[in-house]
Amino acid sequence: MHTILLVDDSATMLMSMSGILKQAGYTVLTANSGDAALNTLKTNKPNLVITDLNMPGMNGIEFIKAAKSNASMRFTPFVMLTTESGASKKDEARAAGAAGWLTKPVVPAQLLQVVKQLAK
16 A cells, blocks of 8 residues: 655644544655654655645745655655645745645645546
8 A cells, every 4th residue: 555644743733634644545754844754755755745834943945846846756656735825825835836736724635636547
C-alpha cells in the first residue's frame, strides 16, 4: 500500500486525517512543521504529501519548493490543505508544484478520492 506524508501544525488535523487514511489501508507519516517534514523526507519516500498552507515558520508553499528541490521528490505529488480558497493562493501553490488542493475541514470521501487519484 502507498505511504502518505501529512504535514500540519494542528495535532487534531493530523490525528483525524491519519485515522481516515490508516482505516483505508494507507501507511501514514506525520510532521507538525515544514522543517520536520523535510527531515522525514531524508529517510522516507512517500507516494503523496499533503501539507497545510498556513504553518508557523515555513509555510506549505515554502515547504513544497524546498522538498521539490530534492531530485528524488521532483515527481512526488503534493496536495495543499487549507482553509483558504483564494485563486491567487491556489496559483501560487500550483507554481510551487502542488498537484491538488483540499479545503478544511476535509470531507473523508474527498480526501480518499484525491489520495486514490494521486498516490502512485
